[in-house]
Amino acid sequence: MDSIAERVTLAGGDVLANEAESVVNVFNITSGAVRIYKLLPDGRRQITGFLFAGDFIGLTAGATYAFSAEAIEDTTVCRFRASEYRALARERPSLEAALLSRAMHELTAAQDQMLLLGRKTARERVASFLVTMLSRDPLRPAGDNAVRLPMTRSEIADYLGLTIETVSRELTKLKISGVIHAVSLHDLRIERPDRLKDMANGAS
Amino acid sequence: MDSIAERVTLAGGDVLANEAESVVNVFNITSGAVRIYKLLPDGRRQITGFLFAGDFIGLTAGATYAFSAEAIEDTTVCRFRASEYRALARERPSLEAALLSRAMHELTAAQDQMLLLGRKTARERVASFLVTMLSRDPLRPAGDNAVRLPMTRSEIADYLGLTIETVSRELTKLKISGVIHAVSLHDLRIERPDRLKDMANGAS
DNA sequence: CGATTTTTTGATTGCTGTCAATTTGGGTGG
DNA sequence: CCACCCAAATTGACAGCAATCAAAAAATCG
Numbered sequence: 001m002d003s004i005a006e007r008v009t010l011a012g013g014d015v016l017a018n019e020a021e022s023v024v025n026v027f028n029i030t031s032g033a034v035r036i037y038k039l040l041p042d043g044r045r046q047i048t049g050f051l052f053a054g055d056f057i058g059l060t061a062g063a064t065y066a067f068s069a070e071a072i073e074d075t076t077v078c079r080f081r082a083s084e085y086r087a088l089a090r091e092r093p094s095l096e097a098a099l100l101s102r103a104m105h106e107l108t109a110a111q112d113q114m115l116l117l118g119r120k121t122a123r124e125r126v127a128s129f130l131v132t133m134l135s136r137d138p139l140r141p142a143g144d145n146a147v148r149l150p151m152t153r154s155e156i157a158d159y160l161g162l163t164i165e166t167v168s169r170e171l172t173k174l175k176i177s178g179v180i181h182a183v184s185l186h187d188l189r190i191e192r193p194d195r196l197k198d199m200a201n202g203a204s
Numbered sequence: 205m206d207s208i209a210e211r212v213t214l215a216g217g218d219v220l221a222n223e224a225e226s227v228v229n230v231f232n233i234t235s236g237a238v239r240i241y242k243l244l245p246d247g248r249r250q251i252t253g254f255l256f257a258g259d260f261i262g263l264t265a266g267a268t269y270a271f272s273a274e275a276i277e278d279t280t281v282c283r284f285r286a287s288e289y290r291a292l293a294r295e296r297p298s299l300e301a302a303l304l305s306r307a308m309h310e311l312t313a314a315q316d317q318m319l320l321l322g323r324k325t326a327r328e329r330v331a332s333f334l335v336t337m338l339s340r341d342p343l344r345p346a347g348d349n350a351v352r353l354p355m356t357r358s359e360i361a362d363y364l365g366l367t368i369e370t371v372s373r374e375l376t377k378l379k380i381s382g383v384i385h386a387v388s389l390h391d392l393r394i395e396r397p398d399r400l401k402d403m404a405n406g407a408s
Numbered sequence: 409c410g411a412t413t414t415t416t417t418g419a420t421t422g423c424t425g426t427c428a429a430t431t432t433g434g435g436t437g438g
Numbered sequence: 439c440c441a442c443c444c445a446a447a448t449t450g451a452c453a454g455c456a457a458t459c460a461a462a463a464a465a466t467c468g
Contacts, residue, residue: 038319040406046319061308066315093297096304103307104265110314111270115242115250117321118365122456153415161322166456168416185415185465202244326424357447367425372448389433389447 004088005078016069016077017058023065023082026058032075033150036067037158047159049109050151052136056102058082073150117161120202125160126170127199130180134190145190146183208292209282220273220281221262227269230262230289236279237354240271241362251363253313254355256340260306262286277354321365324406329364330374331403334384338394349394350387 007030010016016027019038029051036057037047048067051057057069057077089096116128133147149156153164160167174180179196181189190196198204211234214220220231223242233255240261241251252271255261261273261281293300320332337351353360357368364371378384383400385393394400 038315040319040323042406044323044406046322048315048318059308061305061312066312090297090301093294093300096297096300097294100300100304100307101265103304103311104263107307107311107314108265108270110311110318111242111252113318114252114314114321115244117318118250118362119244119248158322163457164415165417165458169456172416202246202248368447369426369449370424373424376448 004080004084006080008077008079010071010075010077012071012073012075014071014075016071017065017067019066019068020064022063023058023060026056026080026082026085027069027077028080029053029055029057030076030078032077033072034069034075035072035151035155035159036069038067045158046161047155048113049106050155050159056099059099059103072155122160122162122166122170123173124200124202125162126156126167126174127196128201129156129160130174130188130190131193131197131200134193145193147188147190149186149188208284208288210284212281212283214275214279214281216275216277216279218275218279220275221269221271223270223272224268226267227262227264227286230260230284230286231273232282232284233257233259233261234280234282236281237276238273238279239276239355239359239363240273242271249362250365251359252317253310254359254363260303263303263307276359326364326366326370326374327377328404328406329366330360330371330378331400332405333360333364334378334392334394335397335401335404338397349397351392351394353390353392 005028008027010032016034017023017025031053034051034055034057035047036049036051037045039045050072051069058065060066089099116125120128130147133149134145137146137148151159153167157164157167171180171182174196175182179190179192179199181191183189209232212231214236220238221227221229235257238255238259238261239251240253240255241249243249254276255273262269264270293303320329324332334351337353338349341350341352355363357371361368361371375384375386378400379386383394383396383403385395387393
């Protein structure tokens, strides 16, 4: 498997894939963070996911990417030729099973996000986002509830279906109520994880 | 494969699966329509998909269903024991490959829906919905742009992240502007498919 | 340290939700 | 077959949450 892999280093903003273009590469993230998103003709953007170490990019049922992908920060990936990757998957059922498992995990996450986008309030969306990031952050120092947010407020907004102003306001409210503490713009500490989890699902 | 399958007939409202319960059955729809959805504690509902003939229900990465599933109308399905189905998939790589392909298709659809829920206006959502239903309806008489909507307005609203009132108002506007014609509550004809497709992506 | 971008905060608007009243339609029994 | 009933859908009036527009503050970068 490593025989067809190539290590690539990316800087923030670097493009990995463009929606609707034919699939030439498949990537596996080894460090850093990537945003995947879709655009409407007038420029409105929906970020459909943030990917971190271990996640795959570019697997699709069709011949073209279903979304665009860009590095958020300095990122390293393993790059594969899509054709070689597909051939390898055909030969190795265990790889195919792993991909299926991963795809189903992503599908579950996508359904959670649909619930968020379709039915949650701004407050619940921001709380849900922080809860998710708390559980997914790959390098979380043991014990303390530190959350790193490598993405900008604009990206958070486009992920949550909100504006940057609304995201900012909700974060401010969370700080004032003592649920979170802002170490810096991109580093928070969750002071009341249970309160946050309640808020994420609509408790008073 | 048919050796572990059992044919089951369902009426509208019958339950196929409940979110968070352990996965005992896997289904393949042979006719009819099914809604899959998630609920918030206070009862808000997000329908994450409508499934028709050929679609699978119950495949998940975890041990529990990620969503609830109910028949919308009279529906027939093939029912499999999940354990037997998994064993079969392990033995037959071609089945696993087919499932992966289907999962990736669903993932693409989920991302389209996230764009809709996060960034589209009520008008664009309803237009997008009709365009999708036009392309997915399994029994579409050749040529004419007839669309059958077996689900209620309430279900459409919960699928699009809107209220029934907003859905109703947008459909009325589409009728008045001559883009669609209502044959009955559950049967429309698309008079201007190109206008509808433009509206779905935000054209004036 | 200054320039520029990003974020935060404030004032106001507006799209969609809520609440309420009709109207329509599907189903049932006479 | 038709009249009735009840649920579903439509229509209307108004309200509210988040968006928009605008300005100040903070952070990043050279």
